[in-house]
Amino acid sequence: MSLPDTILAPLARALAAKGYETLTPVQAAIIEDQTSGRDLLVSAQTGSGKTVAFGMAIAPTLLGDAERFTETGAPLALLIAPTRELALQVQRELEWLYAETGARTASCVGGMDARTERRALERGAHIVVGTPGRLRDHITRGALDMSALRAVVLDEADEMLDLGFREDLEFILDAAPEDRRTLLFSATVPKPIAQLAKTFQRDALRVAASSGTEQHADIDYKLMLVPSAERENAIINTLLYYEAVNTIVFASTREGVKHLSARLHNRGFDVVTLSGELSQSERTNALQSMRDGRARICVATDVAARGIDLPNLDLVIHADLPTNADTLLHRSGRTGRAGRKGTCVIIAPMHRRAVAQRILKTARLDVTMMAPPSAEEIEARYRESILTAEGLTQPVGEEEAEFVSQLLSRYTPEAIAAAYLRQQLAARPAPEDVSDAPVFDKPGDKDPRTREKFEGGTWFKVTVGRKHKAEPRWLLPMLCKAGGVTKTAIGSIRIFDTESIFEVAAQKADAFARSVEKNGSGERGVTIAPVDGPGERRAGPPPSQRRPPGPVERFDPDAPRPGRADRQARYGSAGLRPDDLEAPPATGGWNPAEAEAPRAPRPDFDKPRPPKVNKAPPSKDKGKPKWAGKPAEGAPFAKKEKPAKKDHKPKRKPQV
Numbered sequence: 001m002s003l004p005d006t007i008l009a010p011l012a013r014a015l016a017a018k019g020y021e022t023l024t025p026v027q028a029a030i031i032e033d034q035t036s037g038r039d040l041l042v043s044a045q046t047g048s049g050k051t052v053a054f055g056m057a058i059a060p061t062l063l064g065d066a067e068r069f070t071e072t073g074a075p076l077a078l079l080i081a082p083t084r085e086l087a088l089q090v091q092r093e094l095e096w097l098y099a100e101t102g103a104r105t106a107s108c109v110g111g112m113d114a115r116t117e118r119r120a121l122e123r124g125a126h127i128v129v130g131t132p133g134r135l136r137d138h139i140t141r142g143a144l145d146m147s148a149l150r151a152v153v154l155d156e157a158d159e160m161l162d163l164g165f166r167e168d169l170e171f172i173l174d175a176a177p178e179d180r181r182t183l184l185f186s187a188t189v190p191k192p193i194a195q196l197a198k199t200f201q202r203d204a205l206r207v208a209a210s211s212g213t214e215q216h217a218d219i220d221y222k223l224m225l226v227p228s229a230e231r232e233n234a235i236i237n238t239l240l241y242y243e244a245v246n247t248i249v250f251a252s253t254r255e256g257v258k259h260l261s262a263r264l265h266n267r268g269f270d271v272v273t274l275s276g277e278l279s280q281s282e283r284t285n286a287l288q289s290m291r292d293g294r295a296r297i298c299v300a301t302d303v304a305a306r307g308i309d310l311p312n313l314d315l316v317i318h319a320d321l322p323t324n325a326d327t328l329l330h331r332s333g334r335t336g337r338a339g340r341k342g343t344c345v346i347i348a349p350m351h352r353r354a355v356a357q358r359i360l361k362t363a364r365l366d367v368t369m370m371a372p373p374s375a376e377e378i379e380a381r382y383r384e385s386i387l388t389a390e391g392l393t394q395p396v397g398e399e400e401a402e403f404v405s406q407l408l409s410r411y412t413p414e415a416i417a418a419a420y421l422r423q424q425l426a427a428r429p430a431p432e433d434v435s436d437a438p439v440f441d442k443p444g445d446k447d448p449r450t451r452e453k454f455e456g457g458t459w460f461k462v463t464v465g466r467k468h469k470a471e472p473r474w475l476l477p478m479l480c481k482a483g484g485v486t487k488t489a490i491g492s493i494r495i496f497d498t499e500s501i502f503e504v505a506a507q508k509a510d511a512f513a514r515s516v517e518k519n520g521s522g523e524r525g526v527t528i529a530p531v532d533g534p535g536e537r538r539a540g541p542p543p544s545q546r547r548p549p550g551p552v553e554r555f556d557p558d559a560p561r562p563g564r565a566d567r568q569a570r571y572g573s574a575g576l577r578p579d580d581l582e583a584p585p586a587t588g589g590w591n592p593a594e595a596e597a598p599r600a601p602r603p604d605f606d607k608p609r610p611p612k613v614n615k616a617p618p619s620k621d622k623g624k625p626k627w628a629g630k631p632a633e634g635a636p637f638a639k640k641e642k643p644a645k646k647d648h649k650p651k652r653k654p655q656v
Contacts, residue, residue, distance in 0.1 A: 010100035024049035039201040051093040058151040072124030074148035079129045082159040084109040085308045091129045111280030118143040132168035157186040173200045218336035222370040227484035228349045233432035234372040241373035244315035252320040261299040274300035325363035372434040435484040435511040458509035465498045483512035
């Protein structure tokens with residue numbers, strides 16, 4: 001299929017040289033006749049080919065009927081991007097797209113040498129690409145001449161507003177000529193974007209490249225629920241399972257990026273990092289390592305990786321759950337770009353399953369549940385990749401033929417193949433141990449909790465009981481966290497004085513035991529160990545079912561006490577009182593016959609107590625000696641005269 005005739009000839013030749021045969025929906029929509037020369041408000045997702053789209057859209061505005069630019073002077077087009085990486089990426093895309101037009105481009109981004117940028121602007125550029133803050137700085141200093149601008153493009157405008165660039169954008173658009181053409185690209189069109197378009201665009205045409213239900217159709221989304229303690233192990237096994245050419249692993253914080261990259265580096269992965277604390281040169285080197293193949297995994301924060309485009313990026317892993325649906329879509333949009341298929345794995349702790357469901361529902365994505373890849377599944381992938389290795393299909397060269405003959409003459413083909421298999425498996429990283437997490441057909445499904453599920457289950461004991469105020473409501477979360485299972489895998493819980501026992505479903509018992517052996521109970525001084533069963537002392541019906549069947553009789557205090565025979569006939573042996581039992585042997589112990597005999601008088605305790613003697617009330621002077629008169633001066637116990645009180649001014653009365 002040939003490209004449309006509405007594309008300018010030099011741009012069409014550049015697209016054909018790049019291998020373009022068809023256009024993406026946003027590219028086809030933006031070059032229609034009705035969009036020619038108008039301001040546009042375009043809704044397009046990340047990775048839909050927006051850069052080539054607005055490059056083709058502004059070409060007639062910049063070139064007119066000509067195929068090449070004339071002398072360079074003041075810029076004709078200004079393209080604004082939210083991040084340095086995206087701005088530099090846009091510049092690279094436009095350089096090959098406008099290669100045959102003789103266009104000169106310049107970049108003005110934060111983190112680069114501003115003096116070098118000013119010299120490039122003085123030499124002249126047809127197209128300037130930059131970030132809002134640096135562009136405003138150049139305009140304020142008079143280095144960027146805005147008088148000749150014909151087109152202004154805002155790429156990912158919603159992200160620029162979220163990052164706080166609204167004031168800078170308004171300053172730049174106010175400085176541009178009023179008769180310019182303004183193209184605004186945004187993944188979503190919230191109220192702030194609509195207000196910005198209403199203020200700075202003239203009769204803008206709304207272009208929707210794809211509906212919300214079709215976004216990211218080339219991305220296969222997977223949701224993986226894992227215990228919190230096994231998150232990093234699940235990430236490592238996912239990387240080993242897919243063996244993607246390039247992978248981005250997203251973390252929420254800089255510290256998370258540091259920790260995760262160090263763990264992956266220690267496991268033998270080629271890793272680079274992207275975070276806000278890196279300088280521009282370090283970020284550029286990291287991205288170049290991914291493009292050159294020196295590194296295959298990039299651990300990044302979502303802000304630092306916003307807008308980057310890496311070749312052959314087949315896998316995106318969300319190590320930390322995104323905060324909202326927009327962040328999820330922007331992260332995932334790094335893969336599945338321009339018709340390529342991609343995979344996105346969302347790793348969520350089990351206790352945050354509801355949060356993950358809410359985010360996925362808001363994003364309206366079709367998600368498949370996935371368990372962490374086990375060692376057996378990874379080894380099966382290894383063997384499959386060995387069978388499809390390119391080296392096995394290549395013909396034997398002349399230099400290799402002699403040595404191959406020596407091998408075959410000395411060893412059998414089976415021995416050579418087995419040695420090759422062992423060598424290939426030993427050279428690959430070993431997978432991590434992960435517990436079997438529950439897998440549901442849909443994110444909202446629940447594992448049914450039935451008694452049949454626990455037939456043949458395994459019993460465990462935990463060293464807390466009634467004396468520790470143990471209750472099922474706080475025992476259950478502790479057991480689930482320690483064993484890496486959900487509450488549906490825990491059956492009966494029986495609490496005793498110093499310990500409690502509980503039942504684990506048969507299919508989860510082995511994984512529960514491995515997790516407890518590896519991680520412990522998670523509580524200080526508490527241990528979990530398997531037991532043979534509920535035990536004899538724990539067997540039997542509950543107390544509420546131990547009463548013999550029959551109507552409940554009301555107690556009558558006036559009724560005569562039933563005899564032994566009546567009680568035995570009515571209640572059986574379970575209703576006997578202690579005095580109905582046989583007397584113990586004479587060697588000692590309690591004797592019911594002695595209990596019924598009259599008690600012998602006790603001489604010391606049975607005597608009546610003597611009547612109480614009325615005592616005189618205590619003296620008010622608390623035992624002090626009474627004196628007949630005032631003691632003489634200097635006599636013992638003479639009462640000292642208190643000093644006269646000082647005269648004080650009367651207190652002022654409050655005025656009413």
